[in-house]
Amino acid sequence: MARAESRPDAESGYDARPFVPPGADLSALRAAAADCHGCPLHRAATQTVFGRGSADARVVLVGEQPGDQEDRRGEPFVGPAGRVLDEALEQVGIDPGQTYVTNAVKHFKFEHRAERGKRRIHKPPTLREMGACRPWLDAELAVLDPEVIVALGATAGKALLGSGFRVTEQRGRPMPFAAPVVGGDPAGTETAWEGVLVATIHPSAVLRADDREAVRAGLVDDLRVAAEALD
Numbered sequence: 361m362a363r364a365e366s367r368p369d370a371e372s373g374y375d376a377r378p379f380v381p382p383g384a385d386l387s388a389l390r391a392a393a394a395d396c397h398g399c400p401l402h403r404a405a406t407q408t409v410f411g412r413g414s415a416d417a418r419v420v421l422v423g424e425q426p427g428d429q430e431d432r433r434g435e436p437f438v439g440p441a442g443r444v445l446d447e448a449l450e451q452v453g454i455d456p457g458q459t460y461v462t463n464a465v466k467h468f469k470f471e472h473r474a475e476r477g478k479r480r481i482h483k484p485p486t487l488r489e490m491g492a493c494r495p496w497l498d499a500e501l502a503v504l505d506p507e508v509i510v511a512l513g514a515t516a517g518k519a520l521l522g523s524g525f526r527v528t529e530q531r532g533r534p535m536p537f538a539a540p541v542v543g544g545d546p547a548g549t550e551t552a553w554e555g556v557l558v559a560t561i562h563p564s565a566v567l568r569a570d571d572r573e574a575v576r577a578g579l580v581d582d583l584r585v586a587a588e589a590l591d
């Protein structure tokens with residue numbers, strides 16, 4: 361598996377690119393990501409949580425980062441938020457089994473709260489950490505070649521569209537999106553994938569909301585836009 365010689369410095373450089381094997385398929389990407397030291401987040405997390413789902417997926421759903429359960433189990437969207445997402449997908453006619461789910465950042469970032477029995481509390485990744493991890497997402501998109509990607513929540517939107525992204529303003533409408541070639545020209549003019557991006561809230565927002573049904577309905581409406589973009 362090809363790796364750049366700069367690998368030992370990659371963590372301080374906040375860059376996953378030295379760990380992304382060129383031309384790799386999904387399983388080789390997953391295996392390589394297990395050993396990524398592209399930023400400091402791998403130190404405290406249990407394991408890399410790479411994407412999972414159909415290699416023929418027409419829809420790729422991108423969340424923020426693994427949660428506590430995902431970190432322990434090594435798979436994305438296996439907790440309650442994943443169930444909310446699957447139900448919403450089914451409501452708009454997208455078979456969850458035919459999708460691919462992944463995260464903008466592949467390691468769980470958290471802090472310990474002593475007052476909660478040292479429970480691990482999710483901490484949002486920084487833009488720097490998102491930028492470090494982005495090559496894995498670009499590599500996934502290049503291999504999967506989906507028709508539509510869905511950004512789930514503000515962090516995923518920022519990771520994909522930049523720090524100016526606002527989920528409240530940009531959710532629920534198709535936007536053109538291009539993923540650069542990993543390790544391509546520095547100006548990022550070479551694209552590995554081009555298609556449609558639809559942004560919405562993270563499904564965990566439904567679980568936190570006082571008015572769950574209204575928030576769930578908003579998620580479903582946005583996913584319906586993604587389903588229509590497939591047509």
Ligand code: SF4
Binds near residue numbers: 399402408466
């Ligand atoms: S968060 Fe991403 S870039 Fe950082 S170590 Fe994990 S896989 Fe590598």
